[in-house]
Amino acid sequence: xxxxxxxxxxxxxxxxxxxxxxxxxxxxxxxxxxxxxxxxxxxxxxxxxxxxxxxxxxxxxxxxxxxxxxxxxxxxxxxxxxxxxxxxxxxxxxxxxxxxxxxxxxxxxxxxxxxxxxxxxxxxxxxxxxxxxxxxxxxxxxxxxxxxxxxxxxxxxxxxxxxxxxxxxxxxxxxxxxxxxxxxxxxxxxxxxxxxxxxxxxxxxxxxxxxxxxxxxxxxxxxxxxxxxxxxxxxxxxxxxxxxxxxxxxxxxxxxxxxxxxxxxxxxxxxxxxxxxxxxxxxxxxxxxxxxxxxxxxxxxxxxxxxxxxxxxxxx
Amino acid sequence: xxxxxxxxxxxxxxxxxxxxxxxxxxxxxxxxxxxxxxxxxxxxxxxxxxxxxxxxxxxxxxxxxxxxxxxxxxxxxxxxxxxxxxxxxxxxxxxxxxxxxxxxxxxxxxxxxxxxxxxxxxxxxxxxxxxxxxxxxxxxxxxxxxxxxxxxxxxxxxxxx
Ligand SMILES: Cc1cc2nc3c(=O)[nH]c(=O)nc-3n(C[C@@H](O)[C@@H](O)[C@H](O)COP(=O)(O)OP(=O)(O)OC[C@H]3O[C@@H](n4cnc5c(N)ncnc54)[C@H](O)[C@@H]3O)c2cc1C
Ligand code: FES
Ligand code: FES
Numbered sequence: 001x002x003x004x005x006x007x008x009x010x011x012x013x014x015x016x017x018x019x020x021x022x023x024x025x026x027x028x029x030x031x032x033x034x035x036x037x038x039x040x041x042x043x044x045x046x047x048x049x050x051x052x053x054x055x056x057x058x059x060x061x062x063x064x065x066x067x068x069x070x071x072x073x074x075x076x077x078x079x080x081x082x083x084x085x086x087x088x089x090x091x092x093x094x095x096x097x098x099x100x101x102x103x104x105x106x107x108x109x110x111x112x113x114x115x116x117x118x119x120x121x122x123x124x125x126x127x128x129x130x131x132x133x134x135x136x137x138x139x140x141x142x143x144x145x146x147x148x149x150x151x152x153x154x155x156x157x158x159x160x161x162x163x164x165x166x167x168x169x170x171x172x173x174x175x176x177x178x179x180x181x182x183x184x185x186x187x188x189x190x191x192x193x194x195x196x197x198x199x200x201x202x203x204x205x206x207x208x209x210x211x212x213x214x215x216x217x218x219x220x221x222x223x224x225x226x227x228x229x230x231x232x233x234x235x236x237x238x239x240x241x242x243x244x245x246x247x248x249x250x251x252x253x254x255x256x257x258x259x260x261x262x263x264x265x266x267x268x269x270x271x272x273x274x275x276x277x278x279x280x281x282x283x284x285x286x287x288x289x290x291x292x293x294x295x296x297x298x299x300x301x302x303x304x305x306x307x308x309x310x311x312x313x314x315x316x
Numbered sequence: 317x318x319x320x321x322x323x324x325x326x327x328x329x330x331x332x333x334x335x336x337x338x339x340x341x342x343x344x345x346x347x348x349x350x351x352x353x354x355x356x357x358x359x360x361x362x363x364x365x366x367x368x369x370x371x372x373x374x375x376x377x378x379x380x381x382x383x384x385x386x387x388x389x390x391x392x393x394x395x396x397x398x399x400x401x402x403x404x405x406x407x408x409x410x411x412x413x414x415x416x417x418x419x420x421x422x423x424x425x426x427x428x429x430x431x432x433x434x435x436x437x438x439x440x441x442x443x444x445x446x447x448x449x450x451x452x453x454x455x456x457x458x459x460x461x462x463x464x465x466x467x468x469x470x471x472x473x474x475x476x477x
Contacts (some may be wrong), residue, residue, distance in 0.1 A: 020334040020335035053376040066335075120446070
């Protein structure tokens with residue numbers, strides 16, 4: 001207790017007594033992996049802490065130890081491009097770095113948009129992309145854009161080395177991920193998008209800035225001809241317990257001529273498919289109404305980015 | 317656990333709980349009460365400090381994680397009198413109740429270091445994580461532009477001298 005407050009007997013409201021016993025500074029990746037193995041499930045990895053520190057303060061998570069990986073920046077805070085165009089985003093890359101990265105802005109703008117919408121500057125300066133997916137909130141903004149680009153998550157452990165998992169398989173449920181106690185995420189990889197491809201991320205919140213999504217939608221559209229769709233991919237967040245691609249909607253579009261009717265059909269099918277809930281941010285009914293609008297908006301945004309105008313296809 | 321925090325250039329050894337947040341250590345142990353506690357959940361930005369030059373909500377940043385980093389609080393940037401942005405905030409009337417001010421000053425300090433000539437839109441985006449319930453922000457924006465203009469004019473003056 002501080003010398004200036006000797007008379008306070010109870011912790012001030014909001015300051016809960018929590019019992020994290022150990023704080024482990026990993027100086028090397030191997031040290032983090034060894035600590036994870038020896039803690040055998042009692043420890044949590046701490047990156048920016050924008051989710052974990054609040055969860056600990058609220059008593060929602062009670063790890064006995066924190067393994068701080070923030071000093072592994074040389075290994076994990078880098079964005080690198082391989083010879084064959086694959087982009088690797090290290091586990092400590094922050095939302096701020098994502099928004100500022102030229103290659104991401106040019107090739108995966110939906111991801112840059114999503115990271116730019118995560119909280120304010122304060123959250124983005126320390127909050128990481130890997131933390132966002134590991135926390136696996138149904139409203140996590142970066143998950144839909146990563147899903148439409150078929151991101152691969154690289155996980156490492158001291159015992160078994162490296163392992164790649166498709167993000168789609170990595171996120172198994174609301175706040176649940178396919179990771180063993182002794183493993184941590186070391187990076188996320190994105191394949192180069194094909195030619196004639198554009199993407200978009202659209203989000204609805206209560207206010208313009210700093211708001212967790214009421215609903216979010218990412219799309220990636222690849223055209224095969226002037227009006228013919230090669231492939232359309234779509235994923236949503238805050239519309240159910242887990243963010244997923246909507247494969248039935250995607251199937252409607254593949255190889256088809258893009259018309260206003262088709263977009264309307266896809267939008268309404270997507271609205272019927274999602275299973276949102278009522279919560280403090282919005283009702284399920286509102287979410288079912290807004291998602292079809294986001295779908296149409298995303299098609300229009302992708303077409304605009306591709307410089308394609310299709311007659312009869314306008315905002316409704 | 318004992319940690320070393322470098323706050324405003326001074327190294328301080330403090331005893332902290334492994335789950336302590338930086339805000340509590342700054343206010344309760346180091347008595348740097350310029351940093352304010354509002355929501356304690358990262359929503360309001362009243363607790364903003366700079367860690368290695370970047371604005372961070374100290375209410376949800378681990379104190380232990382901040383060891384070995386450069387931490388700056390509002391006390392640090394006004395050690396030699398009010399800074400340029402603080403002066404401009406006073407002159408432009410960017411302060412009413414003042415509770416948000418230290419956090420806003422810290423965010424704007426980071427902005428002006430990274431962007432010497434921000435647009436009103438740049439300022440608005442930078443302030444996404446700082447809530448002010450009094451001023452309506454427009455005077456805070458004009459204060460920022462004024463501080464930037466003054467700094468640029470001074471730099472130009474220095475170059476001619
Ligand atoms: C005010 C505020 C607003 C926010 N707004 C949004 C928003 O609009 N949209 C949104 O999507 N999110 C939002 N968030 C949450 C967002 O900041 C986090 O999800 C962030 O991206 C998590 O990264 P972190 O580094 O802070 O993770 P941490 O809090 O450090 O960790 C989060 C979880 O992931 C685990 N973890 C972290 N890194 C690894 C790793 N490498 N390997 C294995 N496990 C790991 C941790 O153990 C923990 O369980 C907001 C948060 C705040 C405080
Ligand atoms: S007290 Fe930290 S953001 Fe409100
Ligand atoms: S001046 Fe009162 S909250 Fe900003």
